[in-house]
Amino acid sequence: AIRITQSPSSLSASTGDRVTITCRASQGISSYLAWYQQKPGKAPKLLIYAASTLQSGVPSRFSGSGSGTDFTLTISCLQSEDFATYYCQQYYSYPLTTFGPGTKVDIK
Amino acid sequence: EVQLVESGGGLVQPGGSLRLSCAASGFTFSSYEMNWVRQAPGKGLEWVSYISSSGSTIYYADSVKGRFTISRDNAKNSLYLQMNSLRAEDTAVYYCARDPPAAAGYFDYWGQGTLVTVSS
Numbered sequence: 001a002i003r004i005t006q007s008p009s010s011l012s013a014s015t016g017d018r019v020t021i022t023c024r025a026s027q028g029i030s031s032y033l034a035w036y037q038q039k040p041g042k043a044p045k046l047l048i049y050a051a052s053t054l055q056s057g058v059p060s061r062f063s064g065s066g067s068g069t070d071f072t073l074t075i076s077c078l079q080s081e082d083f084a085t086y087y088c089q090q091y092y093s094y095p096l097t098t099f100g101p102g103t104k105v106d107i108k
Numbered sequence: 109e110v111q112l113v114e115s116g117g118g119l120v121q122p123g124g125s126l127r128l129s130c131a132a133s134g135f136t137f138s139s140y141e142m143n144w145v146r147q148a149p150g151k152g153l154e155w156v157s158y159i160s161s162s163g164s165t166i167y168y169a170d171s172v173k174g175r176f177t178i179s180r181d182n183a184k185n186s187l188y189l190q191m192n193s194l195r196a197e198d199t200a201v202y203y204c205a206r207d208p209p210a211a212a213g214y215f216d217y218w219g220q221g222t223l224v225t226v227s228s
Binding site: 046 | 141143152153154155158167169203211212213215216218219220221
């Protein structure tokens with residue numbers, strides 16, 4: 001099974017900061033990677049798919065990059081509504097898909 | 109508007125059974141692959157099961173294989189998860205999630221989730 005790691009597991013940041021989260025796959029997954037945002041008590045929300053394609057309606061301050069085994073999610077200018085937990089998901093082995101353990105972004 | 113609404117969660121004893129449902133609306137349900145994803149309290153996301161649009165192809169995570177059964181009724185726009193031989197580690201919020209067109213592999217719409225608690 002393809003294993004996914006994320007770093008950091010948590011981070012503290014301020015509104016306006018640039019935030020970068022990293023996701024690493026245990027083997028090459030091309031660009032078959034998605035990013036989700038989840039707020040407490042809510043379902044995950046799709047942000048990015050195919051490593052760098054922004055889902056419709058998602059603000060442009062979110063961006064994704066990478067291919068193969070290393071990927072990043074960047075929030076260019078953190079807003080108050082962005083404090084949440086972020087998960088990456090590999091779907092290279094679709095439909096047997098796996099998620100990363102998550103990165104919690106909270107207020108400094 | 110796409111909507112996915114789960115139901116059927118609750119408290120069940122270890123070894124017991126439960127059937128979850130997911131009612132879909134706002135899209136042509138019969139054209140989409142569907143999945144169940146769960147999240148244990150305070151933990152991350154775990155994919156549970158997949159079913160193709162016709163219901164002919166099904167996959168399960170190893171953790172539930174042989175105990176859970178996914179199914180769908182396209183006439184009723186509904187997805188189901190029959191859970192048997194439940195264990196404490198099955199305690200989680202269960203989400204139904206839609207695959208976008210062309211069986212992409214990621215999930216563009218999620219339900220609000222239904223909580224399953226396995227405890228004596």
